[in-house]
Amino acid sequence: MAFPIANGEVGAMISSLKTGVQPDAPGNKRRTGFTLIEMLVVLAIVALLLTIALPRYFGSLDRSKDVALQENLQVLRVTLDKYYADKGNYPDTLEALVEQKYLRAVPTDPVTESTTTWVLISSTDPDVQGIVDVKSGAIGQTKDGRQYESF
Template sequence: MVLLRRHAAPAGGFTLIELLIVMVILTTLIAMAIPSFRASLIRSREAVLRDDLFTLRSVIDQYTLDKQEAPQSLSDLVAAGYLRELPVDPFTSSSETWVEEYEDTTIMMPTQTTPGIVDVHSGSNLTSLSGEAYSETQARHQ
């Protein structure tokens, strides 16, 4: 008499322990990647801020040279065609929060009665990755 032995087929899935180990590894990798990702987002916003400030400052200088007087507001730059629109501050998400710095006295024309804009800063109260406030950093013409 021939006995047929049944061989148990090997289980095709993963054990609970194997799945838990994989989940722990993935969670650890993700936890390590998130701070780095957030820092890269902040660095990219800082780069946009530097570029916007450079553009605004260059346009203020060009306006002052062309008109022989400094602009009275940033909207003067748009009205005169130097900018299509004011850039959006990447940290406040608004084009209305730029902080304008005015000259102490008029520098170009004696006929100019009110001081004009000589510099601009971010209106954000946040702090950069280097520890400086965005409203006070980004020195003129870096």
């Protein structure tokens, strides 16, 4: 006994038996894309994750600026001491450190994002001339309450 079903239709019949829906029956539309409810649920989850992550991200940016400021000040102070040990006097400007190849470039103050806002501290000893220390020219305070000028 022969069945009047072609080979291509066997797979369609098997899938319709599993799902209960005939794939090519008139009136059946295939579902494509996402529904509005599914999209709203996904957007709500993304919004929830952003409300948790963004405050931490911006807080870490502020802390990283404080750490970078401390590191740049440490580099400048050590370089000033090396210059003094080599030359016997302190430089008149920070650019002199670059000219004499002690630094490749004047470090940027990460809070003010400028190389020109450093506060240069001159020596109080009349026998010693030049810049003996550097402080940040930023206004305000760090996350832990210290003033930028006190670094």
